[in-house]
Amino acid sequence: MRRELESAYLNLIEPTNFIQTFSTEKEFIDWLLLGSREDIECCLQAFEEAEEYRWCSVIQRVLREL
Numbered sequence: 001m002r003r004e005l006e007s008a009y010l011n012l013i014e015p016t017n018f019i020q021t022f023s024t025e026k027e028f029i030d031w032l033l034l035g036s037r038e039d040i041e042c043c044l045q046a047f048e049e050a051e052e053y054r055w056c057s058v059i060q061r062v063l064r065e066l
Contacts, residue, residue, distance in 0.1 A: 032059065040062060047059060
């Protein structure tokens, strides 16, 4: 049971899946802004590893505006 929950959680937070929880780019940006600069940089790294480059550019823009 624990492994199944862990697997489901990891699947949920996979950037390709996670980004689908947001209806708009603005919702994603609002969520990013809830975190610290370090949190946002970690998010950028995860999205880069997932090759979600469209969203990487959004994250980079947010970091530049901080």
